[in-house]
Amino acid sequence: MADVPAAAAALTIGEAAKRSGVSAKMVRHYESLGLLPAVARRLNGYRQYSERDIHTLQFIKRSRDLGFSMLEISELVSLWRNRRRTSASVKRIAQAHADGLNKRIEAMQEMRNTLTHLIHCCHGDQRPDCPILEDLASPAHVKSH
Amino acid sequence: MADVPAAAAALTIGEAAKRSGVSAKMVRHYESLGLLPAVARRLNGYRQYSERDIHTLQFIKRSRDLGFSMLEISELVSLWRNRRRTSASVKRIAQAHADGLNKRIEAMQEMRNTLTHLIHCCHGDQRPDCPILEDLASPAHVKSH
DNA sequence: ACTTGACCTTGCCATCATGGTAAGGTTCAG
DNA sequence: CTGAACCTTACCATGATGGCAAGGTCAAGT
Numbered sequence: 001m002a003d004v005p006a007a008a009a010a011l012t013i014g015e016a017a018k019r020s021g022v023s024a025k026m027v028r029h030y031e032s033l034g035l036l037p038a039v040a041r042r043l044n045g046y047r048q049y050s051e052r053d054i055h056t057l058q059f060i061k062r063s064r065d066l067g068f069s070m071l072e073i074s075e076l077v078s079l080w081r082n083r084r085r086t087s088a089s090v091k092r093i094a095q096a097h098a099d100g101l102n103k104r105i106e107a108m109q110e111m112r113n114t115l116t117h118l119i120h121c122c123h124g125d126q127r128p129d130c131p132i133l134e135d136l137a138s139p140a141h142v143k144s145h
Numbered sequence: 146m147a148d149v150p151a152a153a154a155a156l157t158i159g160e161a162a163k164r165s166g167v168s169a170k171m172v173r174h175y176e177s178l179g180l181l182p183a184v185a186r187r188l189n190g191y192r193q194y195s196e197r198d199i200h201t202l203q204f205i206k207r208s209r210d211l212g213f214s215m216l217e218i219s220e221l222v223s224l225w226r227n228r229r230r231t232s233a234s235v236k237r238i239a240q241a242h243a244d245g246l247n248k249r250i251e252a253m254q255e256m257r258n259t260l261t262h263l264i265h266c267c268h269g270d271q272r273p274d275c276p277i278l279e280d281l282a283s284p285a286h287v288k289s290h
Numbered sequence: 291a292c293t294t295g296a297c298c299t300t301g302c303c304a305t306c307a308t309g310g311t312a313a314g315g316t317t318c319a320g
Numbered sequence: 321c322t323g324a325a326c327c328t329t330a331c332c333a334t335g336a337t338g339g340c341a342a343g344g345t346c347a348a349g350t
Contacts, residue, residue, distance in 0.1 A: 014297065021288055024298090025338070044345060046298055055282070062286045067256045070336075080278050087275035091267045094277050098260040101253050108250050111212045115243040122236045130232035132239050133225050137200070141207045143166055159326065169327090170309070189316060191327055215307075 010042075016049040020057035030060060033070060035077055068097055155187075161194040165202035175205060178215060180222055213242055 017024040031039050031047075036056055040048045049057075059080065063073045072093055079085040079093075121131040135141075162169040176184050176192075181201055185193045194202075204225065208218045217238055224230040224238075266276040280286075 012298075019287075023337080026336080028300095029336080044298080046345080055284070058284060058287050059281050062281050062283075064336090065256075065286070066260060066281075067253065076278070076281065080282060083273060085273045085275075086271045087267050087273065087277075088269045088271065090275045090277050091264060091269035094260055094264050094267070098257055098264060101257045101260070105250055105253050105257065108212065108246050108253075111210075112243055112246045112250065115211060115239055115246070119236060119239050119243060122232050122239070124233045124236035126231045126233065128228060128230045128232065130230070130235045132232075132235050133221070136204050136207050136211075136221065137225060138207075139200070139203060141210070142164075142203050157327075168308080171307080173329095174307080189327080191316080209307090 011049045011054065013047050013049065016047075016054055016057060019054050021061045022057050027057060030057070030070075033074065035060060035070075035074060066097075067101060068093075072097060156194045156199065158192050158194065161199055161202060164199050166206045167202050172202060175202070175215075178219065180205060180215075180219060211242075212246060213238075217242060 011019065013024045013027055016022075017027055020027070022030070027036075028047075030036055036053055039053070040050070042048055056077065059077065060073055063076055068076065075093055076090065079090050118132045118135050123129075156164065158169045158172055161167075162172055165172070167175070172181075173192075175181055181198055184198070185195070187193055201222065204222065205218055208221055213221065220238055221235065224235050263277045263280055268274075
């Protein structure tokens with residue numbers, strides 16, 4: 001009963017930032033968004049972070065790395081904390097995000113394909129003639145309506 | 146000599162918006178960025194747009210649709226107007242943008258692939274157990290450094 | 291004890307392209 | 321003369337992040 005290692009750590013925001021991979025600035029921002037409930041303070045006003053807080057920050061970091069928005073992450077954190085959650089509700093959020101990613105990927109691929117084609121057509125030399133500019137300047141793209 | 150159709154049009158900003166597919170709001174914004182040189186005004190202060198202005202707006206619209214940033218578009222418009230441009234300089238901008246798109250696409254595909262895998266592993270039922278949350282909460286993702 | 295550097299605090303501004311809103315002037319049709 | 325549909329400018333919001341400024345605190349070295 002002498003050692004309770006994980007409980008009394010009390011890290012500063014800088015240490016919390018290093019341990020979670022989130023910048024100190026963003027740690028404060030996430031707090032203002034209500035993602036970190038009730039941040040403890042020392043007498044001097046410094047924030048102090050428990051292992052549980054660090055874990056939450058790592059959760060947020062991982063979620064951001066997967067492209068979730070702060071709103072989605074807010075919901076995911078709530079579900080994570082809620083023992084009566086359903087995996088269906090988590091899956092729904094993830095699926096919606098994946099769908100959004102797919103749409104954005106497809107839109108960007110279409111841009112890239114068009115660009116690749118135009119780039120391929122362009123000599124890229126000292127002359128001014130340029131199929132890329134011709135495409136951009138072509139009135140053919142204006143929606144008729 | 147009676148008809149000179151393309152020269153004397155003098156469109157309002159609303160008409161210019163319709164003809165170019167750019168919102169009136171953005172037309173003003175592009176002007177403030179210096180993309181539309183010297184916008185003529187009527188006596189009452191209304192902006193008036195020539196066919197040349199419309200063409201520029203269509204050029205900008207097409208460039209935006211291909212994902213170019215306003216900074217890039219600013220350069221592209223300059224090159225477009227410059228008879229002494231080289232196609233190489235245009236190609237360079239387009240290639241840099243395409244490269245950027247590719248990086249972003251790859252990053253998003255990686256997110257999507259991870260998500261797709263996790264979603265596939267999740268039952269999506271009434272129980273709380275969820276591989277998606279387990280992944281997000283896993284400390285395995287924290288860069289050891 | 292004092293200085294120095296590294297940390298912490300809050301608050302404001304900037305990004306990027308776009309939309310919204312407000313408050314007011316103009317034009318045109320009924 | 322009135323109302324709708326336009327135009328004007330100016331300000332605020334988005335979303336996630338970075339930067340800077342001005343000030344308080346702490347710990348280590350002199």
